[in-house]
Amino acid sequence: MTAVNDAKVALDVSASRPASPPRLWLRLGHAAAAGIVLLWLFPVYWVVLTSFKPIVEINSAIPSFVFEPTLENYRDLFAKFEFSGVLLNSIVVTVATCVVVVAMGVMAAYALARMKVPGEKHIALWILSLRFLPPIAVAIPFYIQWQDLNLLDTYPGLILVYVAFNLPFAIWLLRGFLADVPVELEEAALLDGLSRLQILWRVVVPVILPGLASTSIFVFVFTWNEYLMALMLTSMHAVTVPVTISKFVMPYTILWGDLSAAVVIQLVPMLAVVFLLQRHIVRGMTLGAVK
């Protein structure tokens, strides 16, 4: 153990000495890295700041950084625009979509990853290809069909569509997570006399909980932010947060205060998620291509 460590130290020392750039450059690099990231976050900072500004400050020609913060915009949002109902709509639709997608996804992914499915490769590729179908191509048929089935402006109307949009991605991602689980675990359980479904539920699911968590995050973020389908398929009762945010842009005015407050409220649950599970996120962003 110590020998290995010593060797590593020796390697570090010998490696860093000849090629290491001058200290000044290194410092500049650090500063640039930090500076650019902070610059990139500036719009987010600005919208958070705006959400706490009194209206006079929001529409002033000279933007202010220092002001007396107020909760007026947030109060307005809930009192005048019934934002709590909208928030509830978004929460119900998003949570339901997550639950259904992850449940269906883990079952399908398990079959694809672990069992002898005829044409498995073709099925998997077909599922992946659905991720790239432009939503606008299927939006119109859904609109017309939902009209006939009285599903417009209802929770099930949105959830049915969101499950279809997220399931391919979820199956693909979960399949990758399952492939990483050593099969010996399941073999042992089988010898103990557990059935397939018992193995899936009692052995596999507990092991891939991190995978289930990160899959849910992606489904959550996508559904929570989705705009196009929500815009087409809802009008009053099932309106979601992104649609409401866009409605603050009115013909002759834009209600920046309420809008900013709504954007911030929309961002908060996702921020919580990020800081809890950031390690798993990159993998999901590439459909599992990066581990």
Next chain:
Amino acid sequence: MELQRVATGTVAVEWQRRERWIILLLLGPSLLYLLAMSVYPTVYSLWLSVHNYTIYRPDMVSFAGFDNFAELLDKEVFAQSFLVTILFSLFSVTLEFGLGLALAVLLDRKMAGIGLLRTLLIVPVLISPVGMGLTFRYILAPTYGLLTYLLQSVGIPTADWMASTTWALPAVILVDVWQWTPFVTLILLSGMQSVSVEVVEAAELDGLTEWQKLWHIVMPLIRPVAMVVLLIRLIDSIRVFDMIFVLTRGGPGTSTEVLSIYSYVTGFTEGDMGSAAALAWVTVAFVNILVFFFLRALARTEGS
């Protein structure tokens, strides 16, 4: 992979029979659901594309043949929309990749707080395109926008960016770049981190400069990851809707009217669902052709 080898003899036969049922039980619901929810709208949308169908008179449907497609090709708006989509995609993806790579190189170092910087970089990816678009609409606003103020205070002339046929497209590209560059950076970074320390150290011992290291060692190793991220961005930028819709609604005129917005306007504002479906199909075909060439180019370079 196969649990089957554990079981033997008659048990094995029984096992296989049961396995088939379990596959059906596990995979069946998802497959049926996806088939229903993709094949049905696809076929329906194909059917629509060869019919005259307006949302205001759904009872009056007539067969149109390829009229919807022919009309598209005649329209100047269509050519314009196609061009806007290509320009948007090309500039967004190029800038995102270039900037994303530069930022990834900059962040691929050991320093205090680097973990926090990387975590913070996820925030722009998570904010909804609607939220991001409108935040920028505020920053770029003509009278009270922050950018307008800053530019004016250093003496640079400003414009009503979103109302200008010259500036609206660059502006929506800027917003897309702002939202998705961190996405590219994070993925490239994760690729860079899987490059083993030994390889980099060996390169350093050989006296390679930073540039040579990046170009000859790191880049070839992160190529697969880079291709995945390029493909995802390419496809998603062609399908873009939300961000542009809340920023400009495709305007002024048609200067930011990408294919998906054109299709939305045709179907839902003008009520011409037949033409909208035809348009959507042109978009799908376009995406598929691009992906095909992209993958073929990828396969070719990988073969060599």
